[in-house]
Amino acid sequence: MQADIDFSHYLKSTGAGLIHLDLAVEGVNCAGCMAKIERNLSTIPDVTSARVNLTDSRLALEWKAGALDPALFVSRLAELGYKAYPFERNDAETQEARRAQGLLRRLGVAAFAAMNVMMLSVPVWSGNVSDMLPEQRDFFHWLSALIVLPAAAYSAQPFFSSALSALRARGVNMDVPISIGILLALATSVIETVNHAEHAYFDAAIMLIAFLLAGRFLDQNMRRRTRAFAGNLAALKAETATKFVSPTEIKTVPAAAIRPGDIVLLRPGERCAVDGNVIEGRSEVDQSLITGETLPTMAASGSAVFAGTVIRSGTLRVRASAASGGTLLDEISRLLDHALQARSRYLRLAERASRLYAPVVHATALLTMLGWLAYGASFHNSIVTAIAVLIITCPCALGLAIPAVQTVASGALFGSGVLLNAGDAIERIAEIDRVIFDKTGTLTLPELDVANLADIPDDVVKLAGRLALSSRHPVAAAVARKAGAASPLADIQEEPGQGVHGFHEGRPIRLGRPSFCGADDLANEILCRDPEASVVAFSHGESRYAFAVRQRLRPDAAEVIAALTRMGIAVEIVSGDREPAVRHAARMLGAHEWRAEVSPVDKIDRIEELARQGCKVLMVGDGLNDAPALAAAHASMSPVTATHMSQAVADAVFLGERLTPVVVAVKVSRKALRLMRQNLWLAVVYNVLAVPIAIAGLVTPLIAAAAMSGSSVIVMLNALRARARETV
Structure with a gap:
């Protein structure tokens, strides 16, 4: 029986007689890789498009319908040295990408209009203090209006639509004062132009829109990129199943x-x-990602197996079961949902602050206008002063304070793996x-x-x-990997559940269970010294050897735990594995606190107990059984090899074999949090100094826009300090 990948779930018709397929490609690291893939695949007949997104490691293909088998692309990429899997973009990521593209287009229009209007404003400024004729000034004002009004109508739509939605819901948000400021500045500018006044404020309005869009795009782009990377990692893990489509035919399907x-x-x-039940076959099953237990369990006809378990020996036929309320996966999902509800309180606090900001700004501008009217100023001068207050108090610096640092810090973290x-991951990891x-x-x-390689010739x-x-x-694969083997022996047979055997140089040769190779005594000696090891035996004629195979600690795990301790962070190991295995790991790593044979519920109980004591816990785990604890913790991280549910719940995913990214994440996050607080104080100090000056009528809307822009630039320059690389 031969299993083929079923691509039908991933193929999309473009409506022009073309088929579209997205592939997640592993190993695309540079522009050379991108060009190599595009050039090679474009030479295939009937392929109309092959485009690689270097940022997301994705390949978009289009070809004439019915002309090609999609498996051809996967095999061609394999020949080029790249591993590829079908990829399906989820709705949330698609919407994020569309919003980011829309903001970028609007930002481009606003920036282009602002540059042109600023060029027109220069002769007006100089002409007002020289001998420019009123007709010439009016011409420049009307030309500015022709550029700014349509550009503003298009570019400011995100703020207008958000403000309208808030008002329809009988509420206010930060976009309400922004929209009022933009509309008042534009309306006043048109009125001033009609009345042949010296000043119009088209440049202030369009500059305001451009800077606000820049901040909104930074925030949106950061969210889009993290969602895209998480989605790509999930696709590269290729969760597929080999399904019987007939009694003798199988096919690989999603x-x-x-x-x-x-x-x-x-x-x-x-x-x-x-999830399902075994109907035929017998095999050892590794459930470490589900229960944390490293030793395999035996599965036979009638045994239940769960998604995420690894088949260690033998072949199983499993009948998929319907999801029911009592399954392990359902129980973990319920715990997960319960834990995630507590996290949303973080977002409600930010929403409360933004709702408070808008009425304060409105009241300040209104009182400014009324105060100047009461003082005897004209309605024109009073409304201009109120507009300056609205613009100068625009939350551009405040809006950039957090996303600018998040964007820079997330880039630094990505460079460290x-x-x-999660949008607020940096703040929570820092705490x-x-x-x-x-x-x-x-x-x-x-x-x-293989732990005892030095003892074997x-x-x-x-x-x-x-x-x-x-x-x-997998135990045999560890031996092959450590031996650096490249060419298998000929005429070798496999006995399911026992091992492989054959003849070499006229003598029988075997690899597998100790009893299968006649090496029980050697296996018992190893297990007495290292009860956590799995033993695979080897015999050649009368010679007998035993390989101690075990999970290897990450090469920098002890160094990472020591570094966290030096930073004043307490460390403990909480595992569902057996006590001897956890005790051995804790001793090797220098961890003084550890708990073994812990269930998913017990992990949550431990985290909640620490939270009641005032601790803010970072949970680092990878298994399905860790997902509820990851969600319940103050912050969480998972390795890239984790289950999809753990990756989805975790605030951050780290790459590679090393554990160093955990320390780097804490250091970068703490630095980023300091910069966020500095930026917030810069925004507050700016408002404390600038608002009284605007209320006093000492600035025009243009100067207010320039001051607002200057504060935004200072905030962004301060955010760039988060780029510095951190080490253990």
């Missing part, structure tokens, strides 16, 4: 396409994509004072390692590695 009652095939080394997955690490897959690497290791290439068992 996990989302599996329905209750479907039968799927699970082979050694594969990760289960469904950390992808943010943590305790880190809880899961063990399996977090402090340890997902790939197995090199020629034996190489021969065992060649034999191990014939097995798909």
Whole structure:
């Protein structure tokens, strides 16, 4: 039986006789990779477009309908040295991308109009103090109006629509005073132009719009990029299932396409994509991502298996079950939903502050106008002064204070291998004072390692590695990897659940269970010294050897825990794994606090207990059983090898084998939080100094716009300080 990938779920018709497919491509790192892929795929007949997005590592393909098999593109990319998976953009990411593109277009229009109007304003400014004729000044004002009015009508739509929505809901937001300021400045400018006045404020209005759009785009772009990276990581993990489409035919389909009652095939080394019951076969199953337990359990006919488990030996046929309220996944999802509800309080606080800002600005501008009228000023001068107050108090610097730092800091974190997955992740990571690490897959690497390689002769290791290439068992794969084996032995057979065997140089050769190779005594010696290890035995004729295979600690785990401790952050290990395994890891890493055999509920209870004590916990985990704890913690991080649910819940995902990004994330976040507070104080000080001057009538709307723009530039320059790279 041969399994082919079913692309039908991912193909989209463009309506012009063309088919569109998006692929997530692994290993695209530079413009050279992009050009190489585009050039090679464009040479395939009937391909009309091949475009690589270097930022998101995605390939968009279009070709004539019915002309090509999509599998051709995956195989061609494999020949070029790139691994690719079908990718389906979710609705949220599509909407984010469209909003970001819309803001960028509006920003371009506003900036272009502002530059042209500023060029027209120069002769007006100089002419007002020289001998410019009124007719010439009116001409420049009307020309400015022709540029600004349509540009403002298009560019300011995000602020106008947001303000209208708030007013329809009988509320106000920060876009209400912004919209009023823009409309008053434009209306006053038109009236001034009609009345042949010396001053018009088209330049102030369009500059205001441009700077506000720049801040809005920075914030939107940061959110879009983090969502895109998270989506791409999910696609590269390629959650698919091998489904029986007939009693003898199988096909690889997206996990989302599996329905209750479907039968799927699970082979050694594969990760289960469904919940279900075994109907045929027998295999060891690694449930470490579900329960945290590193030792495999035996699954046979009638056994339940869960999505996320790894098949260690043998082949299973599993009937997918309907989701029911009592499954492990449902229980974890309920805990997850409950934990996520507590996090939304953070956002409500920010909304309350923005609602308070608008009425204060309105009241200040209104009182300014009434005060000047009472003082005896003309209505014209009073309304101009009120407009200056509205513009100078515009929350541009305040709006940029946080997103500017977030954008710069998220770029610095990405350069260090950390992808943010939440808008307020930086603030919460900066506040943590305790880190809880899961063990399996977090402090340890997902790939197995051979611990006693130095005790076995090199020629034996190489021969065992060649034999191990014939097995798909992950323990055998660890032996092959450590041996550097490249060519398998010929005429090797596999006995499911036992191992592989054959003949080499006229003598029988075996690799597998100790009992299968006659090496039980050697295996018992290893297990007495290292109860956490898995043992794979090797025999060649009368020679017997045993390989101790175990999960390897991340190379910098001890250094990271020491660095966190030096920073005044308490560290503990909370794992669902067995006590001997957790105790051994804690001793190796220098962690004094640890807990073993902990359930998902117990992890949440521990986090809540620490929260009651005033601790702010950073949870670092990777398994499905860690997802509720990740959501319940004050902040959370997951490795890129984590389950999709853990990645989706975590505030940040880190790349690579090293744990250093955890320390870097804390350092960068703390620095970014300091810069955010500085920016907020800069915005406050600016308003404290500028508002009284505007109320006193000492600035025009143009000067107010320039002052507002200057404060925004200062805030953005301060935000750039977050670019500095941090190390352990």
